């Protein structure tokens with residue numbers, strides 16, 4: 001009945017995604033940023049419809065939605081259908097009458113009635129042109145800052161010292177970094193926290209083993225090369241499993257660590273230092289910034305958690321352990337499930353640390369939004385921790401806490417990703433392989449084109465392509481589902497992949513080289529002019545950037561941004577195929593160059609929010 005930390009961490013895939021997500025209810029409330037241009041536009045149309053309704057139809061819903069098909073304009077109102085009964089008239093007749101009084105001429109072509117009685121609204125090219133000109137002049141590409149900047153903690157990556165930093169941690173690192181980048185771009189004050197597992201029972205084993213094999217290492221830094229700490233941990237674990245005497249010593253060592261014995265602490269620091277170096281290598285390669293604040297940081301705050309729960313009347317003794325009985329969680333026998341706060345031996349659990357962390361983040365860090373990025377296997381853990389924190393009144397109504405779960409990374413066989421020999425894949429090897437394969441692709445393409453490039457160019461380009469491919473493959477999936485890790489798919493030049501996106505960007509840049517165009521200096525009379533269908537389609541898509549970023553900042557689904565960028569490059573290609581750019585006459589030439597530039601800048605910004613840097617040529 002009693003769940004230990006290990007049991008929480010190693011939940012089987014059956015439990016994955018079984019719990020409703022705390023985050024979703026809280027965040028879906030506002031779909032559009034109230035200060036966003038799209039929200040303003042909608043609001044304006046709704047007001048115009050309400051005015052056209054007049055007193056007779058006061059209170060009726062304008063039922064405004066974006067049109068499902070560009071054939072029907074940009075927005076449509078379905079109100080005439082719903083008003084037919086009330087007015088005893090045919091919807092088409094109602095629609096015809098309404099558009100007589102509908103005043104949107106500053107923004108739209110004349111409204112039209114379609115089908116059984118929809119009112120279609122089509123944005124005027126000169127309105128779109130004005131917005132694109134403004135976007136072109138703005139370094140932020142017309143993406144407004146959040147109305148109120150918040151203090152936000154994003155807890156991500158968070159591997160465990162001396163244990164494998166596995167692909168699950170890689171997902172957390174990539175998704176968490178993207179979320180942090182988006183929130184930072186909106187102007188929020190983001191604290192990126194690495195909640196590393198640096199206080200677990202693994203240290204008892206490790207230190208006991210170190211005392212046996214290399215006592216010098218306990219007193220002198222770098223006395224031995226611990227090499228691969230994970231391999232070292234495996235040996236320690238083997239000793240632990242074989243030898244009861246060793247087990248006992250290891251247990252005592254944990255107690256010594258937690259009570260602050262100087263020699264044990266020194267050994268602990270040494271081990272953490274070693275792991276930190278290994279993690280940092282991965283973060284450097286992935287261009288990830290994080291503040292390490294491991295579980296040990298909260299050690300001195302744990303006793304207060306127990307005391308305060310006691311005072312709140314929530315703490316119950318069960319078989320010597322101090323627990324809180326959870327609402328809505330039961331064990332196999334249908335009994336209420338306890339969350340163990342303090343074990344019978346006095347030790348604390350993973351959940352206790354998270355309870356202390358919530359309090360510290362709200363009270364000391366003044367966080368108004370707390371985001372935790374881990375695999376979906378920890379959904380129960382977070383739901384339980386949040387519940388206890390809520391019931392103890394530790395989370396003010398103004399503070400939002402969200403678990404951001406993600407699915408498993410699977411091999412091409414659909415099983416958990418493994419090496420050919422069945423071992424866990426080391427992240428370093430995985431990134432190396434992505435870069436090597438990217439390099440092979442680049443070299444093959446160069447050979448095909450009989451083109452020479454410097455070694456420096458090839459090395460730098462394959463780094464970016466390889467790492468970007470890994471990141472993009474992860475971010476372009478809806479994070480809540482499992483995804484199949486495939487080097488071939490993520491490195492393909494076609495499809496929704498990083499190489500495709502990077503290539504799309506480089507192609508736009510090649511226009512400036514080819515036509516000797518300085519995009520930064522298109523002349524003061526350069527203005528966007530929208531004539532062709534493909535120009536209008538591209539223009540409307542460009543203008544959705546702000547809304548997409550806002551949506552991702554709410555539901556924390558980076559795949560929306562990937563999809564947006566992918567569609568942008570497709571719409572750009574359609575434009576480029578139908579509209580001559582360098583061969584066009586002025587003033588169209590300047591206008592089209594502006595559309596090219598806007599596309600490139602939007603791709604660059606969007607990719608940078610995904611943690612991907614662009615290549616000027618590839």
Ligand code: ARG
Pocket residue numbers: 009155157158159160195196197354357372373374
């Ligand atoms: N160290 C944990 C793991 O590897 C993840 C920690 C996530 N963050 C947290 N505050 N619990 O599974």
